[in-house]
Amino acid sequence: MSVSDFVRQQLHQRLEQHRIVVWYDSDRAFADFIQSFQADSCVVVSTVESILNSRRQAEAVYRQMNEPDDLAKAGLNLLIYVPRKRGIIEDEKRQDPFEVFAWAGVAFGDKEAEQLESLARQAIPERTIEITRLFAQGSPTLSMLDRLQFHHRSPLLLEALGTDSPSEAIALVLCLDEKSQRIDSVKGCLKEFLPLLATEIGFKPLLKAKSWTEIRKQLGQYVLFNEFALDLPCELPQSFSALPRAEASHELVIFAVCDRMRDSSDLRSGYVQLAVQVENQLQLSNLTENLAQLGTRDTFPFAEKRYLHQVLEYVQQDNLADAQRILTQRRHSIWNNHLERGNIWMIVERCVTFLATSNAVEDLSKKSLQSMSLRQIISAYAPPDRWGWAELDRHQRLFEQGATAYAGDGGEIESLVEFCRRRYLEVALAIQDRFLNCVQKEGWFPEGVLRQTQVFDQYVAPLLEQNNNKVAFFLADSLRFEMGRDLAEALEQLGEVETLPVASVLPTTTPCGMAALMPNADGTLRLVESDGELIPVLGERKLEESRHRMRLLQEKYGDRFKDIEPEDILSKKVNALGKQLASVDLLVVRTKDPDRIAESIGNMKARKYLSDVVSEMVNTIRRLSTIGFTHFVISADHGHVLVDEIPLGDVIPKPKGEWLKTKRRSLLGQFISGESPNTIIFKTEQVGIQGDAQDLCVAKGFKVFQQVEGYFHEGISLQEAIVPLVILRSQGKITTQSKPNIFLRYKFNYFANKVINLRVCYEYLLPEPIQVRIEAYDGSTIKAKRVGEATDCDARDERTGEIILQPNQEISVPILLESDDISCSKIELRAIDPQTGVIWAKLELENRLLD
CATH class of the missing domain: 3.40.50 (Rossmann fold)
Incomplete structure (x- = not known):
């Protein structure tokens, strides 16, 4: 050009x-x-x-x-x-x-x-x-510079490689064996190439090198070592004094060669092999241990671990600015393409972001926390704008999500993750103590905050009184306020979105919270004893289970009503779904209960689901928008506390009482004796509970009455008792776009590991990114089951789980196979339109997990 x-x-x-x-x-x-x-x-x-x-x-x-x-x-x-x-x-x-x-x-x-x-x-x-x-000698004109394009100094090199550009030629022969062989096959090419190498990068082969094969090895070492040396901000160790060095005037071409090798998908694999080989030959990792500082270029893999160590040192020194500077520099490192190393850097970056957030929240809360009222604390936690104290919970969830998904031994970053966990408790519990004190003084519900029992009557029922409104009401289980914020941000492209904090009913359990979201619940919801249990009741109607609540809505709205789960929406084709829901004006979408997931498939997968539920709801809402739903109201029964494990001493004894409801974080019934510094006894009328119980006993801090995993609710905390209300007015039916050119490739036609490092490219003329879901299925038919999905990487939107593809850039996307027993002979990797579920691209791989 x-x-x-x-x-x-x-x-x-x-x-x-x-x-x-x-x-x-x-x-x-x-x-x-x-x-x-x-x-x-x-x-x-x-x-x-x-x-x-x-x-x-x-x-x-x-x-x-x-x-x-x-x-x-x-x-x-x-x-x-x-x-x-x-x-x-x-x-x-x-x-x-x-x-x-x-x-x-x-x-x-x-x-x-x-x-x-x-x-x-x-x-x-x-x-x-x-x-x-030319510029050093004078002021060349544009036409003079244009003529450089047509000046071929090395016709034999041009014949052999298709280019006589020095940087391009060097990159090709170092990374591609078939190109390198052309140097020998074109007579006279090597003789022409050597003077060019001497002029452009100062390379002269040692006398003992007689063949092109030997010269090529020397050239590779020369180019990579000199990029490293020229980039170094300090003196090289004497150990390397005998190695040939390039002059500063050769820096531009050497840097251009290495950039070309690292940045090109066709050369990258060859570069990695060459860099590892040269690093080992020169023993760079050992011989550079005492260097005070490395350069910024990405020449050798040993520098990646050195920089990681530097980031961890900066964190220990509370120097988060320099830690973030290195993280930014290293974000697109070629060495992060290795899945395990990339995951480590992702977790570290999330930890550093969390620590910066924890500092900001602590600084703000320390200034005024002790003088704040209950309403002021809630406003600071969940303000109308984006940033509030709930960001502490968000970034804690994200680093925990990364740590949970990480499959390595975690030795390098274990101390950092543990430090972040301690830091979360330190900051969150300081706020929690004041929050509980305010509830003791002022009671519950907080003045000026929307009550959970008002949600249906104020935000769902009025929509159903208007003609042509199709309303989807999401009853989300265990959705913290910060997750609602993420959901709202992900929905902004669909229409006008509003997010409000809602004060949940107490105790923060699923039966109570879901009953509170029913029609006419405000002022009428009671907890009534039945067979030794306390169950939620509206009027005389028991609403203990989901089927009871759905029957109430069915009776009120008749054929206009239907309830469904997200997988039933996402698994159907758009046309079939549209026909099924054509006459429905009120669609209640029920998400899964993380408590039941933990019981059936384990706490780790339950915690993963808590992060995935936002992306599942986004995909569900998009699909419903596609078939004409106009209004979406999303709320939750309660939030949750998420910690790695219950600290020693935080499992406390229950006070003596006749407790009708015994939960992990609270007891409901009649208190007799045994109040301790670790509990608070509320009269039920003080905290908005009507019914047959006299007292509510709550564990302070994040303490529990029974040994549990690190996910729980049922207590009184901002994390458990302040839930989101997300209201979306859709812009109308989403029009489906034409099929984009997306290409999936893998280095083999089979997989032998539960992590598949997929390469994805999106070709498009305009600079407009698109978002896709990338998932693995146990076959190619419509009945195939999902067995894996894209896991954390730079291109993954942490709110929706979707992959953001930039035009004409190939990226690496790790696919994590979730099932422990994949018995199918082949899997199909799919790039899917998140709005319609249409498959845009697919790749079939043979299963060799059992080989």
Whole structure:
């Protein structure tokens, strides 16, 4: 590509994205170029001759773009060429008559990367040395630089490799055996190649190297070692003094070679093998142990562990800014593509983010916590805007999710994860103590906060009184407020979303919370003794189980009502689902109970489900939007506390009493004696409980009355008793998009491990990302069951679990097979449209797990 073509491409991209481009060219390097520049629907205004006339012309075009007298002019773009330097300070910008257009669109040419020398290097990186030389000697013109593209210095190299670009040729022969063999097969090519290597990177083979095979080994070591050395901010150890060194003038080409090898999917595998080999040959890990600092480039794998150690040291020093700086630098490291290493870095980044959040929450809460009322604490925990104390819970959930999913031994980061767990309890319990004190003084429900018993009557029933409304009411189990925030953010593209905090009924159990979400519950919900148990009752109607609650809604709304679970929605084709729910105006969607999941398949999977439930609800809501549901109301029975394990001493004895309901965090009945510093005894009327119980005994802090796993509820805490209400007014039926070009590939046609490192690429001309679900199924039929899904990686949206694909970029996506017993002969990996469930791409792999 010529420099002119490259600049033309850059302008087209900016015009397409911003519509208005102001091009500052103080050196007038592009004065001739601008006279012939053309683009579809683009008006070019040159300010060379008259600033005043140009300003008037630009204003006229701008008016046509926004208030066209001809519809054809509504799609106009505007390019303004200004042969002057852009102002830096505000006074200079105010005096520039074209700055306002740059503000409305984008400026070009005011950054170093957008000036002629840098643009030339980007256009033809293989000519970097010559470009640098030309600018050092004078001021080359654009036409002179364009001619570099057509100058072939090495015709035999061009014949052998298809390129005579030094950086491209070196990268190809080092990473691809078939390309390397062409050096020998084209007569005279090696003789032509060696002087080029000497000129461009300073490489000269040792005398003992007689064959191209031997020279290639030396070349690989030379290139990688010198990238490492040139990038080093300190002196190399004397151990390496005998190795050939490149001059500083060779740095650009050597860096370009290594970037090409690491950044290209066709060369990356060869680079990894070469880097590991050179690192071992030179014993770099051992011989660089005493280096005070490494460079920032990604040459060798040993640096990855060194940087990880540095991050952990910074965390120990409470230097989170420098820890985050390294995490940002290393986020796209080639060595993170290895699943286990990538997972470790992901967990560390989540831990660092959590610690920064814990510091912020602690700083804010310490200033005013002890003087805050109950309502003020809830407002600080769940404010109308995005950031509140609930963010502490969110980031704790995310690092715990990563730690739970991690399959390695965790030795490197175990202490960091444990430190974060202790830190969570330290900050959360300080707030919890004050919160409980306020409940003791003020009672429950908190004044000015929406009651759980008001949700249906205020936010669901009115919608059903209006014609043509199709309402989906989600009864989510164990949804913390922060999870509702994540859900709301993920739904913003579908319409107008609002999130409110809701004060749940006490105790925070599923039967009580779900009953509170029924019609006419406010003021009428009671707990009544029946056969030695306390059960929720509305009027005379027992609502102990889900079937009782659904029957109540069925009787009230008749054929307009139906209840369903998310998997029943997601497993059906859109057309069939639309027919099934065509006459339904109130659809109640019931999520799974994490308590029952823990009992049947274990606590680890229950904890995983708590993180996955948000993505499941997003997918369900999208599917329902597709078939015409207009309103969505999402709330929960209660929240939950999530810790790794119950600390020693936090399992406390129950006070003596006639307890009708005995739960992990609370007791309901009649207190007799034995109150301790670890419990609070409330009169039931003090905390909004009507019925046959006189007293509610609650464990303080996050203590429990019985040994349990690290997930629990039933007590009184912000995490358990403040749940979200998410209200979505959908924009209407979602239109399905045409099938995108998505490609899935794996290094083998079989899998022999429960983790499959899938490569995914999305091809598209425009710079618009898309989101997909990537899942594994135990066959290719419609009845195939899901056996795995994409797990944590950079491209995964942590709220929805979907993979974000950027156009024309191949990424690595780890697929975790969930089942311990996959007996099918093959699995099918699928890229799925999250809105409709349509399969966009698939890849079949043979099962060799048992081999």
